[in-house]
Amino acid sequence: MSEVRNDVQAYTLRLELVDEPGELLRSLQPIAEHGGNLLSIFHERGNVTPRGYIPVEVDIEATPDRFDNIVEGLSEAGINVIQAGTERYSERLTIILSGHLIETDLSDTLTQIEATRNATVTDISLSAPAGSIDVSSARLQLAAESGSTEDVLSAMRDIADEKDLQLVEPLTVGGRA
Amino acid sequence: MRLCVLGAGAVGSAVVELAAEHGHVVTAFADSESAVVDADGIDADAVLSKKREEGVVGDADPESVFDADYDVLVEATPTTLGDAEPGFSHVERALADDRDVVLANKGPVAERYADVRALEAESEGTVRFGATVGGALPILSTIEDVGPSRVSAVYGVLNGTANFVLSRMAAEGLDYEHVLAEAQDLGVAEADPTFDVDGTDTALKGVIVANVLSEGETEYTLDDAEVEGIQELSGSMLDLAAEDGQTIRLIVEVADGAVRVGPRLVPENGAVAPSGTENAVQIEADYCGRLGITGQGAGGPETASAVLTDVERLAD
Ligand SMILES: NC(=O)c1ccc[n+]([C@@H]2O[C@H](COP(=O)([O-])OP(=O)(O)OC[C@H]3O[C@@H](n4cnc5c(N)ncnc54)[C@H](OP(=O)(O)O)[C@@H]3O)[C@@H](O)[C@H]2O)c1
Numbered sequence: 001m002s003e004v005r006n007d008v009q010a011y012t013l014r015l016e017l018v019d020e021p022g023e024l025l026r027s028l029q030p031i032a033e034h035g036g037n038l039l040s041i042f043h044e045r046g047n048v049t050p051r052g053y054i055p056v057e058v059d060i061e062a063t064p065d066r067f068d069n070i071v072e073g074l075s076e077a078g079i080n081v082i083q084a085g086t087e088r089y090s091e092r093l094t095i096i097l098s099g100h101l102i103e104t105d106l107s108d109t110l111t112q113i114e115a116t117r118n119a120t121v122t123d124i125s126l127s128a129p130a131g132s133i134d135v136s137s138a139r140l141q142l143a144a145e146s147g148s149t150e151d152v153l154s155a156m157r158d159i160a161d162e163k164d165l166q167l168v169e170p171l172t173v174g175g176r177a
Numbered sequence: 178m179r180l181c182v183l184g185a186g187a188v189g190s191a192v193v194e195l196a197a198e199h200g201h202v203v204t205a206f207a208d209s210e211s212a213v214v215d216a217d218g219i220d221a222d223a224v225l226s227k228k229r230e231e232g233v234v235g236d237a238d239p240e241s242v243f244d245a246d247y248d249v250l251v252e253a254t255p256t257t258l259g260d261a262e263p264g265f266s267h268v269e270r271a272l273a274d275d276r277d278v279v280l281a282n283k284g285p286v287a288e289r290y291a292d293v294r295a296l297e298a299e300s301e302g303t304v305r306f307g308a309t310v311g312g313a314l315p316i317l318s319t320i321e322d323v324g325p326s327r328v329s330a331v332y333g334v335l336n337g338t339a340n341f342v343l344s345r346m347a348a349e350g351l352d353y354e355h356v357l358a359e360a361q362d363l364g365v366a367e368a369d370p371t372f373d374v375d376g377t378d379t380a381l382k383g384v385i386v387a388n389v390l391s392e393g394e395t396e397y398t399l400d401d402a403e404v405e406g407i408q409e410l411s412g413s414m415l416d417l418a419a420e421d422g423q424t425i426r427l428i429v430e431v432a433d434g435a436v437r438v439g440p441r442l443v444p445e446n447g448a449v450a451p452s453g454t455e456n457a458v459q460i461e462a463d464y465c466g467r468l469g470i471t472g473q474g475a476g477g478p479e480t481a482s483a484v485l486t487d488v489e490r491l492a493d
Contacts, residue, residue, distance in 0.1 A: 050422065094421055094442055096414050125420060127413040139417040166409050168418075171441040171449065173332045173430040 008061050010039065014083035015074070016053035024056065030073030037061040053080065071120055081122045081143060091144040092122075093172070095156060098137040099165035101126075106138070109159060113140075116155040118148040178492055181205040181242050181276075183267055184253030185228050187477030188281045188308075192251055192484050193221050199485045205245035209254075212237040214245045243270055249488050253281040256381065258399060261288045268293060268304065275301035279487040281480055283309045287381040290388040291396040303491060308483035310382045311335055311456050312474035317389060318486075319470065323462045325390045330432035333449040333458030335382045337475050338366045338373035339407055339427040341454045343440075347415045347424050353408060365454055375406035376427060376438040383429040383436040390431065397436060405439035418442055424450050 013031075017023040024043065031038060039059040047055060062070060074081050082092065101109070110121055119142045128136035144152045149172055160167035178201045182189050185208035196203050202218040208228065213219050213235025228234050250271035252264050261284030268285050271278050273296075280286060285293050286306050297304050307317045320328055334340050338360065345356045357374070360366035372378045380402040387397040407427050418424050428441040428449060443450050448469045451457035456474035459467050473479055 051420075094423060096417055096425070096442065098409070098411065098414050125417055127417050135411075137411065137414045137417055139421060141421075168410075168414065168425055168440050168442055170423075171332065171428055171430070171443045173330050173432045 008037075008063055009067070010059060010061050011067050012083070013058040013060065013071075013074070013081060015056045015058065016049055016051075016080040016082050017056055019048070019052065019054050023054075026077065027056070027074065027079045028058075030077055030079075031058070031060055031070050034069040034073055035062065035066045036070050055082070072114075075114075075120055075122065081120065083143060091146055091149050093142050093144060093149060093152070093170050094139060095142065095153075095170065096137060096139050096168040097160065097165050098135065098168075099163070100134055101136045101138055101165065102128075103134060104163040104165065109163065109165075110140075112159050113142070113156070116152060118145040119143065119152040119155075178202075178248045178488055179204045179246060180249050180251055180488065181245055181247035181271075182251045182253065183207050183242065184251075184255075184282070185234050186253065186255075188480045188484070189251070189253035190225055190228065191477040191481035192253065192281075193219070194225060195478065195481050195485060197221065199489070201485070201488060204247050205242035206234050207237075207239040207242045208234050210239065211235050212239045212242050214241055216246050243274070247276060249277045249279055249491060251279050251281070251484055251488070252285070253484070256283045256287075258284070258288060258377075261285045265289055265292070269296055272296045272300035272302045272304070277302045277491045278304045279308070279484050279491070280304065280306040281308045281484055283378075283381045283385060286388060287384045288398050290385075290398075291393075294393065305487035305491060306385070307487045308480050310385050311458065311470070312476065313479035313483045314456055314458070314470050314472050314474050315486075316458055316460070316470055317386070318490075319460060319468065320386070320389055323460070323465065323468075325392050327463040328390055328460055329463070330430070330461040331383075331386050331390070331458060332428060332430040332432065334426050334451055334456050335429055335458065335474070336373050336379045336427060337454030337456060337473075338370055339376075339379065340451060340456070341365050342374065343407060343410070343415070343424070343426055344452055346410070346412055347419060350412045350416060352412045353410055374408055376404040379427055379429045380404045380436065380438045383431050383438060386429075386431045387434075387436050391434070395434065402436040402438060404437075407440050410440055419445065426450055 042057040122143050123141035125139040180203045182192050193203050205214045211233035224234050252267050254264050264282040264284045268278050310316045342356050384397045423442045424445045425440050426443050430437045449457050451471050457471040459469050
């Protein structure tokens, strides 16, 4: 028992919610479901991101394992996790993938990214220009564990290589992500 | 100073035209087939119009320039890969005669840096090459002033043609081929823009920077760079970037002993997203943090002015 207690840590989740009734409640469900203890909610009402989302900061307590499940649960529920934890997922990076995205199974690509363990996909934007059904592009937003940007990008290069996709990386030299 | 100018293209011709303004005399001038030598200084206007009208600079043999009286050899022949010839041999001959050398040609310092430095060590002459990276922008001289050992990273845009193509694609939502054709019509891109768009030109500049930063510890050549071009980018990829306040530019990164070139996502109005044909680099150094240099890099007169600045430094 005491071992488990010691394992509990405080985490901050930064979410971006669609401006619709019930969204906040919906975002809290995965937290409860996966055994997180809600500490506080900071709802920045009136503050809207450039893309029309409402930023929300949620402080919770959970074991690292449960926290992973919570972040996964939120992503699965379609909720934008911008930042998760002070330690984990503190770096945000954007990439663009292009090529036969659909044919090479986009959802498998996303699963492979999630499987790298130090990153989670928080947002995806797809563009398939009319007239070219086979070549499409996607912008992915990833939240990466702090200090793991290089690892995440190198995993992305492998995935892109394997699927013959073009990867546009963010400029990361000089500590900029 | 008395100058011997090799190469009568955009750069070499502009050096000949601007030399007098800077207080120098051109005593020898050659293109690939002809030369003109005059110990009192060649008549710049006459020679340049001869080149324009007849395609030659004079009646002398190109070899004769090496016997001329000169203090500084200005090397502005085409940049070549591998053995970096004919530029390398020109450098070798000038140094063997204890003359100074100023390069616009990237080949010798990108592909044979150690050889050039070894020849320089045996010679009374000095080699300067500020014009090879960013043309008129004082990138190498800033690194020299800050001290190469204090610089931890250099990154940014060093090819105006690629930058023009990408900024047009972003602004107009057009595809690569379309914009490239337009750039060729405008004279911004050359008839064969391969090295500009496939990243080779940018990589050569990155390799030169890496050679300067390593101060002789490691020699870099084009083979050591990881290079990706912009040919595969589409208008929709730039649109996706723009939706997130970003854009895509052909970026060179020189850091941690590695040179990488490729399209990168950068903030739309950030320090390394210059407009049109401009170049923009960031130099990260101890004590000064991040230094930015942005402006019109390439072009005949621009590059010639950088060559003449190097000549000035040799005179000091
Ligand atoms: N243009 C720029 O903005 C810029 C910026 C930075 C660096 N650079 C570098 O500066 C150099 C010159 O550029 P550019 O734009 O002036 O090139 P360019 O217009 O192609 O001119 C090259 C000149 O070199 C001459 N040449 C070729 N082989 C020669 C030889 N063996 N001996 C003497 N002359 C020879 C050519 O002679 P012919 O006239 O007989 O063909 C031509 O006049 C290149 O290495 C380039 O990479 C250029």
